[in-house]
Amino acid sequence: MKMKHLLAAASLVAVSGLAQAQIDPLQARSLAASCAACHGTDGRAQPGMISLAGSNKNDMVKKMQDYKAGRVPAATIMHQLAKGYTDEQIEAIAVYFAAQKR
Template sequence: MKKTVFIGLAIGLLATAGTAGAQTDPLQVRSWAAACANCHGTNGSAQPGNEPLAGASKDEMLKKLRDFRSSAKPATIMHQLSKGYTDEQLEAIAGWFAAQKK
């Protein structure tokens, strides 16, 4: 019985592990967003010369990220980085930055 419950839980966790929907762990989203700190600053508060992300519009950020990924928006590195995330992950990252204080 315990083995069956464990297997069921494991399958359930694996089924949701790759999504960024409502069940996504906020710490996971913060980890994804941390990859942006080199250029956009800690918590999206960029140094002069880089685009700040903190408090920006989630919808505008998400559009830019999708445009980078499709190469509709020219970039030096963002077109490569954005291809490493799913739509759901990009949406979660944009939402995280939008929620940060400017």
């Protein structure tokens, strides 16, 4: 019986750690703001640039992970920028842009 309680307590600690590790929406918005120079305010870019607003979250995460790992050749500075973000920050930025209206 003690082992059951110990496992339950360990599970709660692990879950609470995950919850604390998440980035709040204001932090995500702040991180996403650094993308505005090229991708526009809230991801709505000017003609000739790539808009991120309303894009698929999973596609954005994959592309950023590919840049970060060097799997995609970058004609821009995206590979350098992507290396500056944690996986959690990349996920938060993608969630933010996916929620924006095009």
